[in-house]
Amino acid sequence: MRTYRTRSSLLFSTVVYLVMIFTLAACLIPFIYMLALSISSPRSIINNEVFLIPKEVTLEAYKQIFSYPNFFRAYGNTFFYTIVGTAISLVMMILFAYPLSKKSLKGTHLIMRLVIFSMFFSGGLIPNYLLISSLRLTNTRLAMLLPFAINQFNLILLINFFKSIPMDLEEAAIIDGLDYFGILRKIILPLSTAALATVGLYTAVFFWNDWFNGLIYLKSSQFPVMLFLRNIVTGTSMVGDAAGAGDKSTIAISIKSAVIITSTLPIIILYPFLQRYFVKGIMIGAVKG
Secondary structure, three states: OOOOOOHHHHHHHHHHHHHHHHHHHHHHHHHHHHHHHHOOOHHHHHOOOOOOOOOOOOOHHHHHHHOOOOHHHHHHHHHHHHHHHHHHHHHHHHHHHHHHOOOOOOOHHHHHHHHHHHHHOOOOHHHHHHHHHHOOOOOOHHHHOOOOOOOHHHHHHHHHHHHHOOHHHHHHHHHOOOOHHHHHHHHHHHHOHHHHHHHHHHHHHHHHHOOHHHHHHOOHHHOOHHHHHHHHHHHHHHHHHHHOOHHHHHHHHHHHHHHHHHHHHHHHHHHHHHHHHHHHHOOOOOOOO
């Protein structure tokens, strides 16, 4: 079938492509610039010779980061928090969202109002710390996992997706003798791959980027890599400012750039594997039929 494009549709498509190209450039250029700074020599940086293409390539900044004590332990901690935290979060949100997706269950509207209320209002930092301290979770890895296992936004995404699954499937499964846990395990979850991948990606990014809660609740041997790298950046910044010499300050710039690349690269590598599920999951609840 031959399609004819009007001038207005062509103009609209051009504007859309221009916006997409601008957005891509706004996200990609800073990352490439940081990568170029991280592998360029201090002399090239101080002479303003580095923009998107590195000059006099060197890995000295990365060697300095990797030489810090406990760096790989902090990376291992972050992988633990991300993998285990995402698994715990998905299990808890699935078990919470599936009952709330049932209109026949009494009290769901009240619980949903409480979920939405807690999405906008919280007790604050000090009450949260007192609560976690009274539960004896401080200085334990559970302090990074349990208090943040359920995110209200992700929970609402799952609820809406579960609601979009036809009830006929569950009714047929009940006739065949399945209970609700069997329906959830054998029917609902296999059909919810896109939603689970989307929520899992959101949750994994949260646990990977979280450093503030580690600063409050954990001891140094349990620090995630983001907090560890933050301390490196703070230390190198102070050294560069105190020295006052261009060479040392540019080394600090290289280290900061290497820190940014080191901390974001694993999530960037993970994203393409989940991208096809993410595109489907982002439309959860948008279209029904």
